[in-house]
Amino acid sequence: MASREYLHPLGVRIWHWVHGLAIVLLVLTGFQLRFPDVFKLFGAFGDAVSVHNFFGFLVLFDYFLWLGFYLARRELAKQYLPTREDLMVGIPRQANYYFARYFFGDPPPFEPRPEAKFNSLQKTAYFGIMFVMLPLQIISGVLLWDLETFHPIIERLGGVRVVDAFHIILAYVFAAFLLVHLYLATMGHTFFSHFKAMIVGYEEVE
Amino acid sequence: MKAVRGGLILLLFSFLFTGIASAQVENQDCLECHGTKDILTMSEEERLELVIPTPGKEEVRKAALTLYLDYDRFRASVHGDLDCVDCHTEIGEIPHPQRMRLVDCGACHDKIMEQYKGSKHAEASERLCFECHNPHYSVPFSQLSQKERIGICLQCHEEGGHEWLPQREVHFRYLECTVCHSPRAEKGLLFHFYAKDEEGRKVPLDYEELKGFARKYGGDVAKAIDFNGNGVVEVFEINRFLARLRKGGIRSPWLEEEVLILRPYHSYTDEVEHIKDCTMCHTSKAPFYSRVILRVPKKGGGWANLPLDKAVLAKIPSIPAKDYFYTTVHGRNGVECIDCHADLTILREKEGFQVKTLGTPVCEHCHEEVMKEYRGSLHAKVSKKICFGCHDPHSSVPFSQLDTAQRQAVCTKCHPNAERAHDWLPQKALHFKYLECTMCHSPQAERGIVFYLRGVSKGGEEFPLRYRDIATLMDVDNPDLVKAIDRDGNGFLESREVLDFLKMLNFLRARRMKGVETINLGVKVLVLKPSHNFTDKWTKAKDCSLCHSSKAEFYSKLFLEIPEDGAIRTIPVDREILVGIHPIPVTGDFYLLGESRISKKDIADFFYIVRKIGYKWLDIIGILFLIGGISFVGLHGFLRVITIGMRRRRKEEE
Numbered sequence: 020m021a022s023r024e025y026l027h028p029l030g031v032r033i034w035h036w037v038h039g040l041a042i043v044l045l046v047l048t049g050f051q052l053r054f055p056d057v058f059k060l061f062g063a064f065g066d067a068v069s070v071h072n073f074f075g076f077l078v079l080f081d082y083f084l085w086l087g088f089y090l091a092r093r094e095l096a097k098q099y100l101p102t103r104e105d106l107m108v109g110i111p112r113q114a115n116y117y118f119a120r121y122f123f124g125d126p127p128p129f130e131p132r133p134e135a136k137f138n139s140l141q142k143t144a145y146f147g148i149m150f151v152m153l154p155l156q157i158i159s160g161v162l163l164w165d166l167e168t169f170h171p172i173i174e175r176l177g178g179v180r181v182v183d184a185f186h187i188i189l190a191y192v193f194a195a196f197l198l199v200h201l202y203l204a205t206m207g208h209t210f211f212s213h214f215k216a217m218i219v220g221y222e223e224v225e
Numbered sequence: 226m227k228a229v230r231g232g233l234i235l236l237l238f239s240f241l242f243t244g245i246a247s248a249q250v251e252n253q254d255c256l257e258c259h260g261t262k263d264i265l266t267m268s269e270e271e272r273l274e275l276v277i278p279t280p281g282k283e284e285v286r287k288a289a290l291t292l293y294l295d296y297d298r299f300r301a302s303v304h305g306d307l308d309c310v311d312c313h314t315e316i317g318e319i320p321h322p323q324r325m326r327l328v329d330c331g332a333c334h335d336k337i338m339e340q341y342k343g344s345k346h347a348e349a350s351e352r353l354c355f356e357c358h359n360p361h362y363s364v365p366f367s368q369l370s371q372k373e374r375i376g377i378c379l380q381c382h383e384e385g386g387h388e389w390l391p392q393r394e395v396h397f398r399y400l401e402c403t404v405c406h407s408p409r410a411e412k413g414l415l416f417h418f419y420a421k422d423e424e425g426r427k428v429p430l431d432y433e434e435l436k437g438f439a440r441k442y443g444g445d446v447a448k449a450i451d452f453n454g455n456g457v458v459e460v461f462e463i464n465r466f467l468a469r470l471r472k473g474g475i476r477s478p479w480l481e482e483e484v485l486i487l488r489p490y491h492s493y494t495d496e497v498e499h500i501k502d503c504t505m506c507h508t509s510k511a512p513f514y515s516r517v518i519l520r521v522p523k524k525g526g527g528w529a530n531l532p533l534d535k536a537v538l539a540k541i542p543s544i545p546a547k548d549y550f551y552t553t554v555h556g557r558n559g560v561e562c563i564d565c566h567a568d569l570t571i572l573r574e575k576e577g578f579q580v581k582t583l584g585t586p587v588c589e590h591c592h593e594e595v596m597k598e599y600r601g602s603l604h605a606k607v608s609k610k611i612c613f614g615c616h617d618p619h620s621s622v623p624f625s626q627l628d629t630a631q632r633q634a635v636c637t638k639c640h641p642n643a644e645r646a647h648d649w650l651p652q653k654a655l656h657f658k659y660l661e662c663t664m665c666h667s668p669q670a671e672r673g674i675v676f677y678l679r680g681v682s683k684g685g686e687e688f689p690l691r692y693r694d695i696a697t698l699m700d701v702d703n704p705d706l707v708k709a710i711d712r713d714g715n716g717f718l719e720s721r722e723v724l725d726f727l728k729m730l731n732f733l734r735a736r737r738m739k740g741v742e743t744i745n746l747g748v749k750v751l752v753l754k755p756s757h758n759f760t761d762k763w764t765k766a767k768d769c770s771l772c773h774s775s776k777a778e779f780y781s782k783l784f785l786e787i788p789e790d791g792a793i794r795t796i797p798v799d800r801e802i803l804v805g806i807h808p809i810p811v812t813g814d815f816y817l818l819g820e821s822r823i824s825k826k827d828i829a830d831f832f833y834i835v836r837k838i839g840y841k842w843l844d845i846i847g848i849l850f851l852i853g854g855i856s857f858v859g860l861h862g863f864l865r866v867i868t869i870g871m872r873r874r875r876k877e878e879e
Contacts, residue, residue: 053844118861123875124876187843187847188846191844195853198851202857
């Protein structure tokens with residue numbers, strides 16, 4: 020029967036929305052920086068750079084908060100590190116659910132619990148995002164923020180263009196991920212249940 | 226003799242004393258002195274005694290006129306009805322003054338005087354009327370034979386000259402000087418009956434010989450010929466009469482033509498633009514073709530002039546005519562008839578002439594390169610054809626203006642069934658529709674692709690746009706289209722320039738050319754510079770890839786035809802126009818040769834473009850990511866929505 024699980028503590032919820040807002044604004048300002056004469060959402064180019072830098076550092080800051088929070092709770096590996104079973108069984112099962120069984124009304128193969136919030140697909144995706152892509156994006160972002168200071172490092176990495184290329188490609192991946200993330204958020208028990216959970220902390224589960 | 230002279234003097238003396246009033250001066254009075262040849266043998270002193278001396282007055286020119294007048298001859302002349310004093314108006318009484326003013330011919334012949342006064346002849350020669358025409362013995366002009374007419378000029382001008390003139394003798398035999406040298410004279414084409422005598426010489430038929438065929442018409446030959454009496458001699462009437470002559474024993478009767486001046490114009494040469502212009506006569510527009518006349522001998526001498534139906538010219542080949550020569554490529558480039566024909570001595574096969582066989586075609590004088598090339602070719606060796614076996618030098622259109630069909634026609638004159646030998650050729654009909662023979666059969670020719678501006682009507686009909694069409698479309702009187710297309714003025718059309726121009730035309734077309742569906746580019750594959758070496762060695766290979774490959778020669782020669790006022794300009798075009806995929810279908814029906822095939826260079830080009838796009842690939846790939854994300858969301862969401870019912874039913878069942 021339906022029960023309520025306290026999935027998202029207050030700190031996590033605040034972090035999520037602050038981080039989300041920052042990412043959205045980084046994507047939007049990023050588009051303006053990339054297509055300066057097509058999108059002019061944030062006024063002049065220079066203004067867009069300032070906004071972009073501000074939210075970039077906000078993400079740098081919140082990334083360490085997030086890391087510290089989970090390290091302190093010793094939940095990092097449990098929540099985010101995909102196991103062998105996740106990769107071999109969980110992901111295909113979850114994909115099968117999303118792409119086929121879901122449409123027939125089959126129950127989801129996984130229900131979130133406070134000690135295991137993410138299904139195998141989520142776990143793997145978030146692992147890639149939080150431990151590979153976001154750090155890379157933060158590092159490349161910081162390098163591009165002050166080319167003069169970081170010149171020796173940039174040089175070693177193959178030049179500004181290479182660093183910039185990484186940053187841009189990753190930005191597109193983030194933008195695409197954001198779309199899919201928002202969509203999948205509608206796939207809870209009801210259309211808004213995941214959204215609601217991320218606001219109030221409780222999620223209805225079977 | 227002495228007695229006569231004495232009598233004359235006595236007579237004059239008696240005039241001196243008695244005097245004769247002007248009104249009473251009769252021809253007979255003049256003839257007293259001028260009617261006898263004695264006046265020619267008298268000394269000046271003796272003659273002076275007969276007139277009133279006018280010391281200090283200068284003698285006027287007399288030319289061939291003498292003081293003696295053959296009165297009978299004068300009476301028969303065209304002026305025979307006039308009295309002496311009608312012209313010699315200064316004489317009011319006898320004896321008359323020794324020296325008098327010139328007779329003023331203009332008093333009657335005012336129009337002629339007007340023509341003559343401004344003429345070159347008057348300026349250069351200062352000749353007076355009577356220095357060419359003897360007023361006392363003039364025969365009506367129309368009665369003068371061609372020889373007599375020439376004789377007028379020959380009084381001063383030497384016979385001969387005219388070395389440049391082809392068929393010099395023929396021209397001299399048939400024409401009078403003024404046919405050419407008086408361009409404004411009214412000319413007529415006259416036909417006479419001729420036949421052959423026992424020795425085979427051609428002779429004119431006179432009244433005596435013809436009267437037997439006009440017995441039914443009271444000896445009126447004219448009426449016998451024009452038997453339907455409508456005043457015009459028609460072809461069937463001529464044919465019938467010639468047949469009757471043949472039946473009646475006349476040997477090979479025919480009509481011989483003669484060009485004569487019908488009404489002279491006394492201004493010689495000053496109106497002639499180029500006197501050596503043969504097309505002044507040798508064209509069906511020549512002035513004498515508007516006056517075609519049959520001359521029939523009349524009973525008792527003279528001629529009856531009957532208008533002749535012009536259709537007779539088609540039956541009886543008369544003057545060789547070359548119409549429109551000056552619109553042809555030779556004419557327009559200043560080639561005159563004599564440049565090629567000066568060494569011809571014989572032209573016409575009729576009348577016992579033979580056409581001279583030319584050893585070296587005169588074409589070679591100018592077309593040296595072409596001849597050199599052609600002479601060594603298989604075509605020359607096998608066919609032995611020379612230039613005009615294929616090309617008509619008198620009606621040649623510039624090669625660049627010939628369309629495919631016209632170019633094919635040059636070959637198919639002798640190779641009428643060329644298509645049969647091409648069964649091996651894939652898409653035979655297409656090849657024959659679009660290509661000239663020499664695209665394949667003249668390996669050394671220069672080939673190219675030529676685009677032209679073309680409209681497509683709502684019914685799908687295609688038509689090339691002319692200069693006027695575009696001017697109307699642009700609503701400009703005399704637009705400089707080259708400038709309008711080649712915006713950067715570098716003499717080379719980038720594909721964008723062409724596309725922008727088409728876009729502009731289509732924009733205007735939508736407003737101003739209702740019947741036209743679209744304006745785009747038509748395209749032709751053409752030989753740009755022919756080579757006259759037509760061997761079949763190369764074609765034996767039947768190698769399609771010579772054209773159907775992106776390396777084919779003509780891809781390096783792409784042009785756009787831009788119509789100008791009365792001409793066409795061709796400007797090189799970027800090859801990219803064929804290969805690129807553009808919003809305006811440039812050549813919808815032009816999928817041809819090698820342009821869409823991948824060559825090594827294309828692969829190199831591909832990598833070049835990949836590098837050229839450079840770091841913008843990031844955005845291209847990134848946008849593909851976004852599209853991937855949106856597609857997932859869109860597709861999944863769509864399936865989710867259409868399966869809502871299914872899920873609801875299942876939930877209710879549970």
